[in-house]
Amino acid sequence: MTAGEEEIAPTGIDVTTPHIARIYDYWLGGKDNFASDRAAAEQVMLATPTIKPGVTANRAFLSRAVRAMVGEGVTQFLDIGTGIPTANNTHMVAQAADPESRVVYADNDPIVLAHARALLSGVTAPTSFVDADLRDTGRILEEAGRLLDFERPVGLLLIAVLHCIPDDDDPRGIIGTLLEGLAPGSFLAITHPGIDQLPEQMAAAEDALTKAMGFRVTFRTHEGVSAFFSGLDLLEPGVVPVQDWRPDADASPSPTTGMWGGVARKR
Numbered sequence: 335m336t337a338g339e340e341e342i343a344p345t346g347i348d349v350t351t352p353h354i355a356r357i358y359d360y361w362l363g364g365k366d367n368f369a370s371d372r373a374a375a376e377q378v379m380l381a382t383p384t385i386k387p388g389v390t391a392n393r394a395f396l397s398r399a400v401r402a403m404v405g406e407g408v409t410q411f412l413d414i415g416t417g418i419p420t421a422n423n424t425h426m427v428a429q430a431a432d433p434e435s436r437v438v439y440a441d442n443d444p445i446v447l448a449h450a451r452a453l454l455s456g457v458t459a460p461t462s463f464v465d466a467d468l469r470d471t472g473r474i475l476e477e478a479g480r481l482l483d484f485e486r487p488v489g490l491l492l493i494a495v496l497h498c499i500p501d502d503d504d505p506r507g508i509i510g511t512l513l514e515g516l517a518p519g520s521f522l523a524i525t526h527p528g529i530d531q532l533p534e535q536m537a538a539a540e541d542a543l544t545k546a547m548g549f550r551v552t553f554r555t556h557e558g559v560s561a562f563f564s565g566l567d568l569l570e571p572g573v574v575p576v577q578d579w580r581p582d583a584d585a586s587p588s589p590t591t592g593m594w595g596g597v598a599r600k601r
């Protein structure tokens with residue numbers, strides 16, 4: 335670790351051991367990563383060259399999905415599994431589209447929380463952070479309710495997090511409980527690594543991520559991801575590779591990324 339890194343490392347955080355959230359930050363071109371994270375990130379990139387374009391396209395989807403929801407009149411967002419807030423994070427995109435937008439982030443990783451608290455400390459716009467596991471739906475809703483008005487629609491973002499929830503932990507039930515707490519007209523946006531896109535590379539990525547996260551991650555098929563939207567009205571163009579979901583008019587063609595994405599409205 336260099337002296338420069340020590341200066342910007344959040345207090346009490348070990349930056350000599352690579353951490354998945356900072357590895358992810360490196361892939362995104364963020365600044366909250368250190369030499370150990372960069373070395374580990376480069377190793378995964380050797381095994382899975384699609385990982386960097388995949389996470390970049392995933393973040394670009396997040397921006398387009400948030401702007402689409404603001405376009406539908408939504409000004410409140412609950413972003414669970416947020417990662418380290420980096421360029422174009424949810425509150426930046428939402429508040430650029432509508433300065434009144436309120437954003438609650440939730441994540442269960444203490445390192446993400448330490449970075450997030452440091453990064454969000456200077457943000458004056460209505461934004462808060464909940465330290466909770468996605469499975470702890472009651473707590474997330476209760477704490478998010480301090481900032482969000484659940485009588486009005488909310489945009490629920492589960493961006494690249496559901497692969498951390500195995501089928502045995504009932505991800506569909508978790509989504510159902512969260513949506514029950516939200517008003518009609520709310521939206522659900524999901525992105526998810528697809529095991530049926532680029533199967534060889536995604537299988538390698540699934541193994542590499544399992545090692546980096548310290549628990550088995552579950553990549554899912556188009557059918558599996560689509561099932562998370564059951565009972566909702568999917569916005570066009572449905573569940574598609576993230577780079578194909580309402581691409582910006584001036585976007586250059588993106589490489590295949592291995593990520594499924596979609597947005598749906600609660601009736």
Ligand SMILES: C[S@@+](CC[C@H](N)C(=O)[O-])C[C@H]1O[C@@H](n2cnc3c(N)ncnc32)[C@H](O)[C@@H]1O
Nearest residue numbers: 415416417441442443446467468493494495498
């Ligand atoms: C791949 S990152 C995605 C970050 C961000 N949503 C994005 O797409 O850029 C996954 C994030 O989900 C968090 N996470 C993983 N499992 C979780 C769980 N069970 N509850 C809450 N957060 C979780 C991790 O800590 C990490 O920050």
